[in-house]
Amino acid sequence: MSGKRPSGRPANQDASTALKAVALRLVRELGYEKVSVSAIIEQAGVARQTLYNRWNTKADLVLEAVFEQTNTYAAEPSWDGAEDCRTLLEDFLIRIFEHLRIYGDTLRALIAASQQDAKFHKSFHANFVLPREQMITALLRRAQDRGELSPGRSVETLSTLIHGAFWYRLLNRGVLNAGFAKEIVAETFA
Amino acid sequence: MSGKRPSGRPANQDASTALKAVALRLVRELGYEKVSVSAIIEQAGVARQTLYNRWNTKADLVLEAVFEQTNTYAAEPSWDGAEDCRTLLEDFLIRIFEHLRIYGDTLRALIAASQQDAKFHKSFHANFVLPREQMITALLRRAQDRGELSPGRSVETLSTLIHGAFWYRLLNRGVLNAGFAKEIVAETFA
DNA sequence: TTGAAGATTAGACTGCAGTCCACTATCCGC
DNA sequence: GCGGATAGTGGACTGCAGTCTAATCTTCAA
Numbered sequence: 001m002s003g004k005r006p007s008g009r010p011a012n013q014d015a016s017t018a019l020k021a022v023a024l025r026l027v028r029e030l031g032y033e034k035v036s037v038s039a040i041i042e043q044a045g046v047a048r049q050t051l052y053n054r055w056n057t058k059a060d061l062v063l064e065a066v067f068e069q070t071n072t073y074a075a076e077p078s079w080d081g082a083e084d085c086r087t088l089l090e091d092f093l094i095r096i097f098e099h100l101r102i103y104g105d106t107l108r109a110l111i112a113a114s115q116q117d118a119k120f121h122k123s124f125h126a127n128f129v130l131p132r133e134q135m136i137t138a139l140l141r142r143a144q145d146r147g148e149l150s151p152g153r154s155v156e157t158l159s160t161l162i163h164g165a166f167w168y169r170l171l172n173r174g175v176l177n178a179g180f181a182k183e184i185v186a187e188t189f190a
Numbered sequence: 191m192s193g194k195r196p197s198g199r200p201a202n203q204d205a206s207t208a209l210k211a212v213a214l215r216l217v218r219e220l221g222y223e224k225v226s227v228s229a230i231i232e233q234a235g236v237a238r239q240t241l242y243n244r245w246n247t248k249a250d251l252v253l254e255a256v257f258e259q260t261n262t263y264a265a266e267p268s269w270d271g272a273e274d275c276r277t278l279l280e281d282f283l284i285r286i287f288e289h290l291r292i293y294g295d296t297l298r299a300l301i302a303a304s305q306q307d308a309k310f311h312k313s314f315h316a317n318f319v320l321p322r323e324q325m326i327t328a329l330l331r332r333a334q335d336r337g338e339l340s341p342g343r344s345v346e347t348l349s350t351l352i353h354g355a356f357w358y359r360l361l362n363r364g365v366l367n368a369g370f371a372k373e374i375v376a377e378t379f380a
Numbered sequence: 381t382t383g384a385a386g387a388t389t390a391g392a393c394t395g396c397a398g399t400c401c402a403c404t405a406t407c408c409g410c
Numbered sequence: 411g412c413g414g415a416t417a418g419t420g421g422a423c424t425g426c427a428g429t430c431t432a433a434t435c436t437t438c439a440a
């Protein structure tokens with residue numbers, strides 16, 4: 001599958017690991033804006049170019065670091081249980097909001113960065129935005145199949161409304177808690 | 191009301207006018223990111239400090255320039271007509287989306303900037319976000335009064351969902367057209 | 381007329397992301 | 411071991427937003 005090993009000196013995996021670890025730690029300690037690339041490479045003990053060999057921008061590095069750390073976060077809600085989709089959606093949103101207590105500020109910074117760099121926007125959209133959108137649409141479709149949601153509703157539009165509410169609150173520093181999750185679900189299934 | 195004139199040399203109003211005009215033109219020609227402060231002050235024939243005497247950041251200047259240009263944009267929907275609120279909301283959204291064909295990119299940049307500068311976020315929220323939020327909530331409340339919308343629905347939550355959908359599409363470079371406006375309204379009043 | 385208050389100017393300066401370069405280090409096939 | 415390919419290093423460099431400074435201009439009030 002992976003074909004032949006590329007010729008030349010192999011990339012030092014430790015450097016990538018160290019960079020991601022340092023980036024994640026600094027971002028959580030200081031906030032995205034206050035972390036300079038120079039500080040990251042210094043603490044990772046690595047040259048500037050090494051970072052840019054692997055990632056295009058600071059945002060790409062942080063996205064990957066946060067992404068690895070939180071691949072459990074917002075994991076696909078398990079369908080196994082007999083719970084109704086409404087509860088499933090609510091729990092899903094609550095879980096996301098909880099993780100945002102830690103990574104909300106970073107996510108805001110990444111969204112901002114994605115508006116200023118077309119290449120990063122593509123990557124961010126593919127790795128973060130689309131997967132979550134698909135989880136919600138899948139869940140809503142299932143709700144329709146089970147008769148919990150009227151078949152006349154547009155699953156795609158509802159998904160946009162739900163994600164939008166979440167983004168809007170996040171970007172406007174509003175409260176993202178269980179109560180808000182309940183409200184969203186209540187209006188969605190109204 | 192205005193009290194006494196402040197002492198000292200009065201601010202040159204022409205400079206402000208020229209700066210806003212140049213900023214607006216350049217942003218529309220080149221896009222927010224490609225416009226440098228140096229280019230703005232050069233073409234306005236004004237010193238750097240003069241710009242920063244009036245605005246804290248490039249974003250503040252552009253916000254004010256765009257805001258003046260578009261104070262008709264998204265004007266309060268007139269209630270006079272006998273139209274139902276559903277139609278009113280749809281027309282309101284369509285009108286916003288049309289203006290975004292011109293200013294959408296700039297608005298995206300301003301939203302991004304507001305995530306990176308707390309002071310600008312406050313100003314942006316007060317001048318742009320809140321007024322529009324209040325227009326929608328007022329409209330929805332009226333819809334409830336007229337019996338077009340079930341009194342059980344949460345007007346605030348619906349407003350967040352509607353604005354969120356719009357922001358989400360905008361920030362993810364999705365299509366913002368009359369069809370999307372219709373979809374939003376359909377789900378809101380579903 | 382003079383002086384205080386504040387505006388304007390030109391330009392130097394800081395801090396940061398990202399690029400470039402010359403040089404060195406490591407791996408591979410021969 | 412040698413040469414080609416690629417990675418890593420240190421440091422210089424660019425471009426830009428925003429700050430700072432020293433000097434000059436404009437207005438008012440005494």
